[in-house]
Amino acid sequence: MAYRPNITELQKAGINEKDGLYEFVLTLADGTQCRVFYNRFPEWKMTNINRLLTTPCPVCRKDFICKCMDAFAGDINQQIQDRQLIDKALS
8 A cells, every 4th residue: 555645734843034944844644743844935845854753754664764755745745735734834
């Protein structure tokens, strides 16, 4: 069965208003937490995603740094945009 990330929560972690850089921590339905970085200029664009090492990776099951979430960055970004989670996290 293929892994499908499902975002349950998005929280603001840090902001650099001057440069338009934003950092968020998101929680997936399986309990995995990731840190995502966005650039606001000229429009919202995901620049990076990292899995936080709170639980093993749901894809490769490694308990250390891996790049598996990079493969799902497009899907995660689409969920954030479709559900307008950035606006909710910033309000």
